[in-house]
Amino acid sequence: MDNLGITEEEFIDNEKLEGRLFELYEKTPNREYKSHIQFIKANSLVEAEDFALEADPDYWRKKSVRAVTVEYAWDKFTDLYYSYSMAKSILGLEDIYGE
DSSP: OOOOOOOHHHHHHHHHHTTOEEEEEEEOTTSOEEEEEEEEEOSSHHHHHHHHHHHOTTHHHHEEEEEOOHHHHHHHHHHHHHHHHHHHHHTTHHHHHTO
């Protein structure tokens, strides 16, 4: 996998994010986690839900918000970056962009 460009200083800054990271996710009809949509940085769950509501007033029907750890966000980022890189390679997009 490529170097993700993460510096030691950015890892230290992760401490500032603890308790302020939330995930907007798609939920099943049983209100269980189905898939990741996006991360939200907010001061509280209520504030994160307000951000989701502003973007999509009907979000609560098929989506939900939950608190997540910085470690979870890094793991999800790594998974998504790997999937992105593989798809880009399979589609031949690195040739187009000269990467």
